[in-house]
Amino acid sequence: MSATSTVKVKVPATTANLGSGFDCLGAALTLYNQFRFSLSTREVLQIIATGAEADRVSTDASNLVYQSFTKLYEHLGKTPPPVQIEIAMDVPLARGLGSSATAIVAGLLGANRLAGSPLSPEEVLHLAIALEGHPDNVVPALMGGCQLAASGIDRDWEICDIPWDRSVVPIVAIPNFELSTAEARRVLPNHYTRADAIFNASHLGLLLRGLETGRSDWLRSALQDRIHQPYRQALIQGYESVQSAALNAGAHGMVISGAGPTLLALADSASAEAVRSAMSSAWAGQEVDAQVKLLQIDRQGAIVE
Template sequence: MGSPAAPAEGAAEPNAGAVRLRVPASSANLGPGFDALGLALGLYDEVSVRLTPSGLTIDAVGPDSVPADEAHLVVRAIRATFDELGLEQPGLELRCVNRIPHGRGLGSSAAAIVAGVVAADALAGAPLGPDGRLRVATAIEGHPDNVAAALFGGLTVAWYESAVPRALRVTPAAEVRPVLFVPAVRQSTEQARGALPDRIPHVDAAVNVGRAALLALALSGAGPAAATGRERSRLLFTATEDRLHQPYRLPSLPASADLVDRLRGAGIPAALSGSGPSVVALAVGGGEAAAAIGVPAPGFSVIPLTVDTEGVCVETIDS
């Protein structure tokens, strides 16, 4: 998005003020849940937004370079949300502490979009509500899986109803301990989608339907509640099998493919995180998390995480 759009004639001004947000990373797909399942992770970007009479100031801290102008994704999401609400475009002061690695399949763009949408909505008095925030964020991102997880936390299932994005969330089982393996290399979602075929065999689609349904149940705290940790891990191992996107993406990601094979060879549920190149292990309990951390992963940073259950958090700060 370039320059701010001109306000409609008679457009109102957003409320003055400032907000601070904390937005989680997310892992989408989780194997078979292509463009539908998302898991919010305990790794956060922090964003502060202050309205000013004019101008744009961005102070960004983090390992990845980001634009310092209207091309900044948080700014673009703020502008799009104010346009959606029919409000004049204000001046902005942003401070961003970026901890979610970019281009690694961890929902960094979704986190930035959610930060901008929720900041603008909060500064306008929150007229959008949860459904409106999901709709606007999805329109910017292009698909709802990561933005749903970043908005609502926990495990989310996202879909479209008459072209309108919807999502449900559940709280995952407390013993689920995600372990992330993050490489130094980056990959764009557009590049990863380019590897996907237009059609897949009917038998593969049928397998994925069953695996995705099993994955949602096995991850959910309301799922096999009586299952032991070992039984839940066994279910997750089966449930993270995928025939829809990973067989087509992994050949161009040999290091990620090798790591997924080694983790699964050790009996640990593992899959690409989103479109990759990061890998997520859905360990059950501290022992399996430690086993996942112990699998050799040359070229990857190993990050044990919790599941985020809150989603984006926003608070008003002194203006």
Template sequence: MSPSHVDSFHSNSSPLNPSDLNLSHLHSSHSCLLSVRVPATSANLGAGFDTLGMALSLYNVFNVKELLPDEEFSCDVVGEGASLLSDARSNMLIQSYLRACEVWGARPIGFALECHNVIPLCRGLGSSSTAVVAGVVIADALAGLQTPEAELLRVMTTIEGHPDNVAPCFLGGMTVSCWDGEELRYVKLPPLPDDMHIVAAVPDVQVRTSDARKALPKEVEFGDAVFNLGRAALLCAAWATSRWEHLAWGMDDRLHQPYRSLLFPGGDVIMDRVRHIPGCLGVAISGSGPTVVALVRGGPGKVASAMCRTFSEHGVASQFFVLEGTAQGTRIMIPENHKRSFEQ
């Protein structure tokens, strides 16, 4: 794994003078062997259906507490999915870990896993992708392979089936990715400015993936395809050149959002209401929904309040997050003493 993704517990790149605070036990008990911090993602962004994805500053943290005999695992989940994900045999991280070991011919060392999950499940914020990415990087770390970034991403994409979540999840920032089933091409775009917020509204409504797929048309009008081509190109060009005034057009879409916004109460209303608030540069359904994300420059309060009010008016309980399009992707943190042993 690339050194840029590896930290020790004793390093910290915070811009806010961390020296006055002892962070040496960060997300880890003393016995933790390694810790993987993995961001949420917003895929299918605007016109970039199945192509554009963005990492968000909301993180699941996975700790490997101790090593166990080969193919023996335990799993303790705190937070989101605590009642659903604790069965080690069906846990997606462990399944991804075993798959990566198999692909690379690595010994499937068992381990005790502790998950601290804050990314809501099945809401379009790439929760499952965090498990896939973490499983693959843990396989790489425990086997001491130092696998190149492109190969790690290829394995992650093979497991996930599409690249638009795992690419930004692993690399951070905004990524453009294309996958032909065997080969992956990807480009990471420049980071968002510091004063750009991403407000995410997560309604407590589960949209089944099968329903989200069924909602899409089997064929699209030629005019709609041309509309999306132009918007997707504009979105990437605007992002690459910091021409943020074009984001609203780039986030517009005719292939998926008009259909999927009807699958949850208030979806179409929130998309229309939020885009007109001053400071809102664009609004989109995250993944296949039902989460809605808005990019906001300056204070996010008005957009945040409007999103809360809209779902409340439609009788939907919701969670809301103020995030940033984090430039940093997955980080694996290894205590100094264990780092030396992994490198040997």
């Protein structure tokens, strides 16, 4: 048995894409899942989940936290030890807030610490990206803040910390229905026009400067996108009403959080509460139960202790 027998991991929710940053930009939010990994003397895997949606995650070997835990040991060429995993869930499942990224990041970090920390943070990050399939949730979940990931030349990934002005407040409107990432990716086209590629490249550049400065006019334009949102809006009942309500209440703009169905508005501090209330009423008017929260950017990322 290694010197450490219990590890606690806390991982933030994340909002990916932010409009024009499809599959490359994401930010960590002040909403968390917490995990405890304990080496066990019992051979049988034990997974105990608590929280609002705890009955929705599997508690057998198909659980994504355990799958990621075993992947790290496989990567080391070792057999995973018997383990008990406790999961305290606050990040809702399949809503576009990076629940799968919290599971992957926790499984890898828990296993790495129990194995005596053989992998560097960069190696864990690369494994996490490979497991999730795209970097925009797992990178901010691990590192905190707002992060841009681009495939590199000297290394697999160049990761760039994007300054986020404190005046820019994220407001998440989380409906009570799920939309899996797999389903929301199926509706996307395989090819785009040159005009759409230029549109997204220019708006992503503007978005990065808008987030850094908090300039409303830049953010207002920058949050537009032609790669994923036009194809996904129809999967989200009430999208247009909630968007109009957010903009009328003074939001800089509103986008689909990750693959949806959560909608993310960005607003300045003075308008944030009015935007929260307007989004909540708009979804109630569509007979959709939703939780609408003012959050902040988590600056720390995943914590292991």
